[in-house]
Amino acid sequence: MDMPVRSLSGFSADELIPLLSPLPPYKCREVFKWISRGVRGFEDMTSLGKQEREDLTRRFVLRSTGRGKELADPDGTVKLQIRLHDAVSTEAVLLTDKEGRSTACISTQAGCPVGCVFCKTGSLGFRRNLEAGEMVEQFLHIREAGTRWGREVTHLVIMGMGEPLLNLGELRRAVGIITDPRGLGLSKRRITVSTSGIAGGIRELADLGPPLRLAFSLTSAREELRNALVPSGRTNPLPRIKEALGYYQEKTGRRITLEAVLLGGINTGAEEAAAFRAFARGLDAVVNLIPWNPVEGLGFRGRALREPAPAETEAFARLLEQGGLKVTRRFRRGRGVSGACGQLGSLD
Ligand code: SAH
Ligand code: SF4
Numbered sequence: 001m002d003m004p005v006r007s008l009s010g011f012s013a014d015e016l017i018p019l020l021s022p023l024p025p026y027k028c029r030e031v032f033k034w035i036s037r038g039v040r041g042f043e044d045m046t047s048l049g050k051q052e053r054e055d056l057t058r059r060f061v062l063r064s065t066g067r068g069k070e071l072a073d074p075d076g077t078v079k080l081q082i083r084l085h086d087a088v089s090t091e092a093v094l095l096t097d098k099e100g101r102s103t104a105c106i107s108t109q110a111g112c113p114v115g116c117v118f119c120k121t122g123s124l125g126f127r128r129n130l131e132a133g134e135m136v137e138q139f140l141h142i143r144e145a146g147t148r149w150g151r152e153v154t155h156l157v158i159m160g161m162g163e164p165l166l167n168l169g170e171l172r173r174a175v176g177i178i179t180d181p182r183g184l185g186l187s188k189r190r191i192t193v194s195t196s197g198i199a200g201g202i203r204e205l206a207d208l209g210p211p212l213r214l215a216f217s218l219t220s221a222r223e224e225l226r227n228a229l230v231p232s233g234r235t236n237p238l239p240r241i242k243e244a245l246g247y248y249q250e251k252t253g254r255r256i257t258l259e260a261v262l263l264g265g266i267n268t269g270a271e272e273a274a275a276f277r278a279f280a281r282g283l284d285a286v287v288n289l290i291p292w293n294p295v296e297g298l299g300f301r302g303r304a305l306r307e308p309a310p311a312e313t314e315a316f317a318r319l320l321e322q323g324g325l326k327v328t329r330r331f332r333r334g335r336g337v338s339g340a341c342g343q344l345g346s347l348d
Contacts, residue, residue: 007064009035009140010133010173013182020060023052029182035062036183038140065137070145077334078145079344082138084110088127090161091344092138094145094153095333103155104142106135107344108171109162114196114232116219118261118305119342120295121161130162132173139178156186158193159215161344163232165193165201175210188212194259199236202244206251214248215257215288216241220267221275229267229300238279245283256285261342262313263292264306273319280325287320289313290330293340 011019013032020028027048034045040063042048042056068081068089076096083089093105110127112119139156146153156178158164164171175191178184192213195201202214220226227233245256258280262268280287291313298305308316317327334340 007061007133009063009136010131012177013180032183038144063137065134067141071337073334073336073339075333077337077339078149079334079337079339080141080145082141084134090130092142092160093334093339094142096151101155102146102151102153103157104139104153105157105160106138107160107162108135108158108164108167112162114163116230117300118263118292118298120345123298124345129167129170132170135174136177155190163196165195165198168201168204196230196232197236197241199240199244202248206248211252211254213254215259216245217259218279219260220272221279222272225267242279249284256283257288258285259288259290261290261292262308262316264308264312266300268308268312268316270319273316276320277323277325287325287327288330289317289327290341293335293343295343
């Protein structure tokens with residue numbers, strides 16, 4: 001019988017059982033394990049019989065994505081282009097921090113419908129949602145890149161292209177596969193998802209799990225400015241987002257990160273800092289400041305965007321700290337390969 005060729009990477013261990021029938025369940029679990037080890041063909045699944053491997057090869061593929069260009073920055077960042085089956089591509093990044101910890105950063109969409117004015121991905125428009133398997137495969141591709149560069153991936157951030165909470169169903173499936181101890185087994189505590197602030201999605205994640213670390217890209221706590229910078233804000237007012245964050249915190253007991261891209265001369269003033277502090281009040285939050293990474297051609301209200309001067313960033317950080325907030329600065333990594341925050345999308 002002719003069957004469609006399907007990639008197995010997006011199926012949970014339990015879903016594989018009916019899918020791979022008549023393969024016995026214990027062997028389905030072996031297949032799940034083999035996929036997590038990164039084998040490239042069924043012929044490498046040496047615990048299966050020859051006939052079984054041939055049968056699976058005829059019916060399925062292990063991956064639907066391919067590795068495209070790979071760019072390495074001298075600072076240790078590696079950016080990968082991931083080619084999807086329908087000729088669309090997305091990007092994933094391997095980041096290494098000062099402590100030598102390696103983090104995979106994956107995308108949830110090709111392009112992004114939110115359209116933040118400071119973000120390269122946002123300027124591309126929206127292509128489509130990624131499927132769970134396409135997210136799992138990004139993680140596998142990054143892990144392989146890590147092996148090539150002598151690094152072991154220990155953390156995952158869902159901060160690549162796209163708005164994760166607008167593709168929450170597939171994201172939850174992917175995270176379920178990546179955290180399954182029978183396979184990749186990454187701890188949920190080591191996974192952070194970043195959102196531009198989709199209040200309904202934050203609540204859904206709180207209710208249905210998994211309890212990931214949550215980062216919210218606040219960027220400006222002055223509603224009018226924020227709505228101009230982050231268009232999804234218009235349908236997700238800040239009070240509603242704050243309520244959802246409070247609910248998330250209540251349900252998960254997790255500290256939240258408030259992120260802010262600092263745009264020189266736009267959102268770094270004293271009034272901005274005061275509004276930011278007011279927003280954070282009542283939340284258990286740390287602040288992560290990200291000096292804007294340049295993207296050519298992006299402007300706001302008729303002026304080109306610019307990076308904040310280092311003193312501007314420091315002054316803003318100090319104003320937040322004086323209000324009792326804990327503030328971290330994001331290391332600027334990956335700029336040499338346009339693999340830093342907000343720069344993804346240049347390889348297409
Ligand atoms: N869509 C999600 C996650 C991907 S963007 C979100 O917006 O949160 C990841 C982070 O990069 C966000 O905090 C976003 O505000 C930030 N960012 C976007 N463009 C940037 C740029 N050019 N420079 C620095 N940070 C940027
Ligand atoms: Fe989308 Fe995030 Fe970029 Fe905004 S910052 S356009 S939400 S990827």
